[in-house]
Amino acid sequence: MAVTISDVAHAAGVSKGAVSYALNNQPGVSDATRGRILQVAKELGWKPSLRAKGLSSAKAYALGLVVARDPKLLGTDPFFPAFIAGIETTLAEHDYTLVLSVATAPGAEERAYRKLADGGRVDGVILTDVRHNDSRIGLLRELKLPAVTLNRPDSDSPFPAVSMDDTDGITAAVEHLLALGHIRIGHVGGAQEYIHGRSRRRAWEAAMAAAGLAVDLFAEADFTALGGVAATAELLRRPDRPTAIVYANDLMATSGQSFAQSQGLSVPGDLSITGYDNAEFTQYLNPPLTTIATDPMRWGRVAAQALLDQLNGTHSGHDTELQAPSLLVRASTGPAPSPTTKPAPKQAKKHTNPSQIPTGTSTKESQ
């Protein structure tokens, strides 16, 4: 076994208690003694055992994150890796670690939270992908697990929220398209089960209404590439099809753009497209995607800090509002086609993907 506090105490000629005081910068030892103890501890290479520390102080020194997602779609969402990197940035400064749980099977999500809570594996959790009437709020309450939510749940929640408004970004996207002369601006929404799916839709509706336009060109999808294709196909089949589509995330925008092109439409000549998230790959698309640049890393950093503050009892109790993401105009948006040149969708080009046949699957995406 490694060197323990007793070894250090013995070597320094003091008691265990003195070593503990010295290490934690607590009063109870003179500066001289403290220095000597620290010196000895260093020489011996003593690393206090987190297990023992945790046992006596009733802390786990770990935060939890449960990601619920269909395994096949896990790799598609650029949100989480960056978000986790942000969390890590904060945790690196406070010797906490992150316990990550991926729940793929149905029912696994609740089990995952229970697993984290039960043995006291974590001191608190960060709740992402908040849903309409999210059942996890009650679950965490029952488990007495401190938490922080990403965005404020629409049901009553005792947990502080760290929010990033998505209204501004969507509004900016719609206004950008209006300025380009578009009138028929559709919206491919994410699963309305998620509050960020809802808020983005509402933002689109509000911006359209503000311009005196109808909000009929809506298709609900599920934040997945496949769902984006299906919803895009649906909108393009409409008699008075949109000349621009605002997507609720980049993945759907990407597959939607690809689908439109495979149907012979030019982007942005016939159809303008905007995404949401500014995923790295969107700038390498052809054309590069106009999107809304969020900052998941910062979100992670702030959320982790909020949770730590809450655990220390130093949290203000107020929600934190992060800076709203802004529109990033690239080449997938352009002037509305003039009414005289309104091409009927041509025959699909040779590269149409058989797997792009629109069907309705249901899966998830992050904020």
Next chain:
Amino acid sequence: MAVTISDVAHAAGVSKGAVSYALNNQPGVSDATRGRILQVAKELGWKPSLRAKGLSSAKAYALGLVVARDPKLLGTDPFFPAFIAGIETTLAEHDYTLVLSVATAPGAEERAYRKLADGGRVDGVILTDVRHNDSRIGLLRELKLPAVTLNRPDSDSPFPAVSMDDTDGITAAVEHLLALGHIRIGHVGGAQEYIHGRSRRRAWEAAMAAAGLAVDLFAEADFTALGGVAATAELLRRPDRPTAIVYANDLMATSGQSFAQSQGLSVPGDLSITGYDNAEFTQYLNPPLTTIATDPMRWGRVAAQALLDQLNGTHSGHDTELQAPSLLVRASTGPAPSPTTKPAPKQAKKHTNPSQIPTGTSTKESQ
């Protein structure tokens, strides 16, 4: 505080020891008593504290994973989420958890391993992205941290490896292109610092050599989209430019394809392209990408199991070889252009992305 083992012992009228024996299915209690204890424990809702358990048994009941990556590129790699989901699948059955550490800053990687080892936060780690002469092998040895590596390191390693050969897939890709009549088949390799970057390159070289072809059409990139563009641009500038390019991963293939198209080349008319990984989004590209379908989830599952076996002392000591991934032919590969119709690269189309200017950045990617 929650209910403890003493509460259960008292309620069941036995000693703490008996409760411990009963809970862990160890001899020392009669079946009748065991049943009664378990019953009482259930009624009281007793969840043994992992902290206490860990302290006495000197285990952390956690595995560690350190992901070293540039924060901006973190979201681009579909490997990790699926891989982690695989790990989770295994851990769900053995009440272990996963501690994830993301190291973005240089030097943070080593700190992360030390942090995991020092307080005894984890019982072992899974080593991904193995590098040439990987310094982490020595580090883990020094830290006395059990580990499992993904693929066998090229330096001497005491740790069991879980390998997935990438030779077969690359070979299949080259042979597929040869069968389509291609002669000038290039390779955009990943960072050669990584052993999987090297092995893929060697596989391409071997397959070309087997067909009696030269291996001059090589460009090293770094597994990133930007690097893929730069390397593609370089290859396309060659006097006798390739009619097909085998990429070491999907991300580079995607950005390379996009770049080629923006230069006026048709894919696969003028240039055939193959990727590696079968990332979800590749099937929604235009054209959908021919790629090599790996199974990161399975890899994670098996690696976690191998590490657990090692911790239990039940590991065979032999490396595990997973089934090699296979070629998935989609529409980005086609017959080689006939020698008579060899178009010079046309002027870039209007959507060429300014940010696609090839520069040399250096970053990383997973297996």
Next chain:
DNA sequence: TCCCTCAGCTGAACCGGTTTAGTAGAGTCT
């Protein structure tokens, strides 16, 4: 009947820290 064995259980030590209660000794005040 006596001795032995062994299943079934208890009590206590232990893991490595934190924290509380207590104490020795120096300094201060009257």
Next chain:
DNA sequence: AGACTCTACTAAACCGGTTCAGCTGAGGGA
């Protein structure tokens, strides 16, 4: 000088489990 206060420290309890040594009583064998 005696009472009092502080500082600096120690000893021991404690966190909640595991595990080891030892005890007890029932059953078997001679």
